[in-house]
Amino acid sequence: MVRNMQLRVSLKEVEEAEEEKGLLQQKIAHRLGLSITEINFKILRKSIDARKPTIYFNYKLAVYTKGETLDKTEYTFDYRDVSKAKxxxxxxxxxxxxxxxxxxxxxxxxxxxxxxxxxxxxxxxxxxxxxxxxxxxxxxxxxxxxxxxxxxxxxxxxxxxxxxxxxxxxxxxxxxxxxxxxxxxxxxxxxxxxxxxxxxxxxxxxxxxxxxxxxxxxxxxxxxxxxxxxxxxxxxxxxxxxxxxxxxxxxxxxxxxxxxxxxxxxxLEAKSFAMGVRVEHPQEIIDSIQYHCSGQRNELLPAASYSLVEQVKGRGVYSFCMCPGGFIVPAATAPGEVVVNGMSPSKRNNQFANSGIVVEINVDEDIPKYEHYGALKGLEYQKDLERLAFTSGGRSQTAPAQRLTDFVEGRFSSDLNITSYQPGLKSAPLHSLLPKLIGSRLRAGFKAFGEKMHGYYTAEANIVGVESRTSSAVxxxxxxxxxxxxxxxxxxxxxxxxxxxxxxxxxxxxxxxxxxxxxxx
Known part of the structure; x- marks a missing residue:
């Protein structure tokens, strides 16, 4: 009889085992009171639990004996010749x-x-x-x-x-x-x-x-x-x-x-959306926070990610499109604007971690000056902040940036950390340039995030503007x-x-x- 089984295995156990499959097979056999030679299994789901110093891998398994067959849910894609179709x-x-x-x-x-x-x-x-x-x-x-x-x-x-x-x-x-x-x-x-x-x-x-x-x-x-x-x-x-x-x-x-x-x-209808900045930390800092380690993370663990959210003055401030081991990239679609986004290679092995940190914008309450644009009011608000980023970045794809602590404390950054953003950064007072609607909430949000993740609030992180294409404003x-x-x-x-x-x-x-x-x- 095929059965589903949950297994929880510590990082140390996996590290000490010769191979993952053999370790799981031993644990399944022990739990069922069977010989290793009697069982087969398939991993259905795997996740990491790093909430405490002892890190665990959680597995969901389909377990069956040697004489049984695992039923497969086959997905077939029956593509037809449509060359002469409607x-x-x-x-x-x-x-x-x-x-x-x-x-x-x-x-x-x-x-x-x-x-x-x-x-x-x-x-x-x-x-x-x-x-x-x-x-x-x-x-x-x-x-x-x-x-x-x-x-x-x-x-x-x-x-x-x-x-x-x-x-x-x-x-x-x-x-x-x-x-x-x-x-x-x-x-x-x-x-x-x-x-x-x-x-x-x-x-x-x-x-x-x-x-x-x-x-x-x-x-x-x-x-x-x-x-x-x-x-x-x-x-x-x-x-x-x-x-x-x-x-x-x-x-x-x-x-x-x-x-x-x-x-x-x-x-068309105006739609609420979110805007903010992209924050970039050395990946080692995020690893040390999430995996409770100092120095390099264990090679069995992927580059650490995070998900953060805080309510500030009735609006959500949250992480968006978090890219561990990734790069910040220029995502503008027209001259005269600067937009940033993030991406990662498959191995997530770059030295930086970046994430959008954005603020909810309620188009019915937060941007009354744009009301005359009707359904396009949110879109026009996006455009204005992207033009602002273009101007404050030096009128090129160089992006305006600030050290995280300087942004929160209202100081101009005399210098910036190194970055993955290829077009380059220019120090700019984003704390005063961003609309109060966004900037004040981001400052409060970053402080709260520093309390949730000790070490996150650091001068070793840059914030880069602007993260404006989180979703459609229409x-x-x-x-x-x-x-x-x-x-x-x-x-x-x-x-x-x-x-x-x-x-x-x-x-x-x-x-x-x-x-x-x-x-x-």
């Missing part, structure tokens, strides 16, 4: 658009994707241009291009959106396209910036193999709407493409799309059928529509929108 048009090729296209293959419809940016290989040149030459390509950058912002990110797969779709199916799809099976086991799985491009490329090749189309360097510039139905889209080369179903998966940074819809009086409203509330045939999707917050939730929403788009065809 088309579904998809705008955007980030996680939402990619999984929408893959789901179309399974449903027997031909995905035709329009992506404003370049493929993953060609995208690299534009990322180099941002980092080294401070040149921002408006259609190809850390946010736009094949795979969207998710391609050049940590590849974090943790999500709380467990009721929005089949999370396991998304993970299995990633494994099917080249991800390691570790993501099926780890409690907080990630893939890594260096591994994601190949997986993204494999997904594109699947779409093309089965008859779908992916058009790069193809920005949509207009929608033709007649009788409240979308009938065609206009591309940047002025070509008009007739459409019947459009999945709009352009991401939270495609501001031109929001502005276009607003200009055409298509219903919602494109849709009905229960996932179709726009006014425009038939238009299916707002993923982060840009306001319906996702990361790779997995965007992927699940992409699949749901594909299913909704083909219904009734």
């Amino acid at each position: 088309p579904i048009h998809i705008i955007g090729f980030g996680p939402a658009g990619m999984w929408a296209a893959l789901r179309c293959l399974e449903l027997g419809y031909k995905p035709i994707v329009f992506e404003r940016g370049k493929n993953v290989q060609d995208r690299r040149r534009d990322l180099k241009a941002i980092n080294q030459d401070h040149i921002v390509g408006e259609d190809s950058n850390y946010c736009f291009g094949e795979g969207g912002a998710g391609t050049y990110s940590d590849g974090k797969l943790y999500t709380r959106s467990l009721k929005r779709g089949d999370v396991r199916r998304i993970f299995e799809s990633l494994v099917h396209h080249g991800a390691k099976e570790d993501i099926l086991i780890d409690a907080h799985p990630h893939i890594g910036t260096n591994k994601l491009p190949k997986i993204v490329q494999n997904m594109r090749e699947t779409i093309l193999k089965y008859g779908g189309e992916v058009h790069f360097n193809t920005r949509v510039t207009d929608f033709i709407i007649k009788n409240n139905r979308i009938v065609s889209v206009i591309l940047q080369n002025q070509n008009e493409v007739p459409v019947e179903r459009v999945i709009l998966a352009t991401g939270h940074s495609a501001r031109d799309i929001f502005e276009l819809l607003h200009k055409k009086k298509v219903a 919602t494109i409203p849709r009905n229960e059928n996932l179709e726009h509330i006014e425009i038939s045939g238009l299916f707002p999707c993923g982060e840009g529509g306001g319906y996702a917050g990361g790779i997995v939730s965007a992927a699940m929403d992409g699949e749901r929108c594909a299913e909704a788009a083909v219904a009734g065809l």
Whole structure:
């Protein structure tokens, strides 16, 4: 009989064992009163408990005897030849658009994707241009291009959106396209910036193999709407493409799309979001706090992460997109703005840890001066802070920064710590530059975080501005059928529509929108 079993094993035990598998087998056999030769097992889930000085690994196992067979929950992806099938048009090729296209293959419809940016290989040149030459390509950058912002990110797969779709199916799809099976086991799985491009490329090749189309360097510039139905889209080369179903998966940074819809009086809604800074510590400091160690962490432990939240003056201040062993990167999508984000390689072996520390912005209460922008008020607020960062950073992709303790105590930093941020940092008085709405709450939040994690509040950390693209500041409203509330045939999707917050939730929403788009065809 196959049974699930929980095991708790100390770090010291794992360190002293010859191999992990053998140690687990011994413990299972001892608990069941069986010989080691009688049992098999499979690790279903693995996590670390480092809350106390003695660190434990927690395992969830499927255990069965040699004569038994472990039932497998097989995920099969029945992609069909859709070269002559009815088309579904998809705008955007980030996680939402990619999984929408893959789901179309399974449903027997031909995905035709329009992506404003370049493929993953060609995208690299534009990322180099941002980092080294401070040149921002408006259609190809850390946010736009094949795979969207998710391609050049940590590849974090943790999500709380467990009721929005089949999370396991998304993970299995990633494994099917080249991800390691570790993501099926780890409690907080990630893939890594260096591994994601190949997986993204494999997904594109699947779409093309089965008859779908992916058009790069193809920005949509207009929608033709007649009788409240979308009938065609206009591309940047002025070509008009007739459409019947459009999945709009352009991401939270495609501001031109929001502005276009607003200009055409298509219903939009302002959405609350969060903004702040990115804080960067030496990874060794975070390891020492989380693993109760001094010096280098045990080699069996991954680079330590953290998750922090504090309520300050009625608004949440919290960590966002924490990247252990990672880099801070320039995420601007237009000249004249500075935006920062974080990413990590698969081994998370860089010397720094960085995380967004952001403040909730309630668009109905916190930014009354922007009310005249209507549904775009949050977006315009974001823009203003990004322009502020550009100016205070020296009018390039150099980012304004301050030592953490100087920011909290209201002092200008005469010098800064070394950083992973390639375009460089410029000392700036962020404590006085940031709006009080954000700055005062961040200062109180950092003090509270220092009390929760002793050693976190340190002059060895920099804060870097601004972290402004945590989520969309606009919602494109849709009905229960996932179709726009006014425009038939238009299916707002993923982060840009306001319906996702990361790779997995965007992927699940992409699949749901594909299913909704083909219904009734």
